Amino acid sequence: ETGVTQSPTHLIKTRGQQVTLRCSSQSGHNTVSWYQQALGQGPQFIFQYYREEENGRGNFPPRFSGLQFPNYSSELNVNALELDDSALYLCASSSSDRGYAYEQYFGPGTRLTVT
């Protein structure tokens, strides 16, 4: 059984650019949640995808968007990058009923730096 993987590990972008982060969920999991973890803070919920549809969103602007594919892997896209978008982006997968999961399994994260 493979765990949750994320790519790339690190990324440096310039303000105004666009970025795509990728997540492969754990085998058998149908739900993926994305979190933003600023330095020294706890993870903040961005959104969740359940069976390829967005299933809940946190307080993030529309320039944060995502996709989930039939194999339940997922992408997080951020347009018009701002300096405050610099953070660790975590993906968590789970096997859930309508998105209500008891446990999440986290990936190692992607460290995004916006200059």
Add this chain to the structure above:
Amino acid sequence: AQTVTQSQPEMSVQEAETVTLSCTYDTSESDYYLFWYKQPPSRQMILVIRQEAYKQQNATENRFSVNFQKAAKSFSLKISDSQLGDAAMYFCAYRGVNFNKFYFGSGTKLNVKP
């Protein structure tokens, strides 16, 4: 909105000793789930322990146990016989029964001294 507060940014414990990490939360719901996650320096976050609010009995997982005080909205984590490998950031998290997102506290950095 639900909030989770961890008032101890950093704590230290001697190897083999016991340490307790604090967490309080605010919610108007009567049923929910509480979690403690560990994030070692390598960054991959792992679940330590989970508590269902409807259960009166405190959860225990080997050396890890919780003190869940529902009326006080308090959820502390006790680590017994601390080991060097316990050094990490610890996050308290909340999820409501009817919501699909987890709310995390700001974390407590635990140092374990040999």
